[in-house]
Amino acid sequence: MGDGTELGRVRGLGSAQEGAHHWWRQRVTAGSNLFFLAWFMISLTRLGGFDYGSIHNWIASAWVAVPLIMLVISTCWHARLGLQVLIEDYQDDEGRVLWLLVAEYFLAIIAVTAIFSILKAALVTVAAAGPAAG
Numbered sequence: 202m203g204d205g206t207e208l209g210r211v212r213g214l215g216s217a218q219e220g221a222h223h224w225w226r227q228r229v230t231a232g233s234n235l236f237f238l239a240w241f242m243i244s245l246t247r248l249g250g251f252d253y254g255s256i257h258n259w260i261a262s263a264w265v266a267v268p269l270i271m272l273v274i275s276t277c278w279h280a281r282l283g284l285q286v287l288i289e290d291y292q293d294d295e296g297r298v299l300w301l302l303v304a305e306y307f308l309a310i311i312a313v314t315a316i317f318s319i320l321k322a323a324l325v326t327v328a329a330a331g332p333a334a335g
Contacts, residue, residue, distance in 0.1 A: 223282065230279035237272035257322055266323035270316050277312040281305055 244265065249255055259265055288301045 223286070227279065227282045227286075230275050230282065233271070233275040234279055237268055237275060240268055241272060260319060260322040261326070263323070266319055269319050273312055273315040273319070277308045281308050284308075 244259075248259055260269065284305045285302065288298055288305065292298045292301060
């Protein structure tokens with residue numbers, strides 16, 4: 202009882218049992234985005250200046266680099282989950298859905314590039330600003 206029609210069961214129509222898990226992940230990433238973005242905005246307002254050296258020294262701290270990386274991961278994951286829902290719900294052409302779902306995984310390229318940039322800024326020291334010895 203409650204399993205739908207016999208024809209629907211034969212065709213495999215019905216719930217894939219993934220909706221609640223997907224919904225929960227979307228809400229968790231939204232909450233972490235709020236937390237990390239609030240941290241990001243507050244820490245930027247407390248920064249002394251916005252020149253290259255100040256920003257580089259700020260990112261060089263592990264207390265900044267790690268939350269920045271977590272912000273990038275959370276934001277890209279949240280965007281991927283949201284795009285997946287939009288594609289699956291509003292695209293009718295199955296071929297286009299497949300290619301769009303594959304294309305959405307390229308958000309990982311954005312995340313990896315951002316994480317690489319943060320790590321490079323955090324691990325590479327800035328040369329002392331002064332006249333070159335020579």
